Amino acid sequence: MDFFKNFIGKRVKKRKGLKFTWKGALRELKSKYSSVELQHKALEWWE
Secondary structure (H helix, E strand, O other), rough: HHHHHHHHHHHOOOOOOOOOOOOOOOOOHHHOOOOHHHHHHHHHHHH
């Protein structure tokens, strides 16, 4: 019973939402590549 009281008493940290700091980072490449080509480029850059 003490275990459950202790367990319930602890607070769980809330997860923060996703950060979209990358949003618009590839905007200048939009006219140069199609979306599929950008996906392939992103995979190349990831490795």
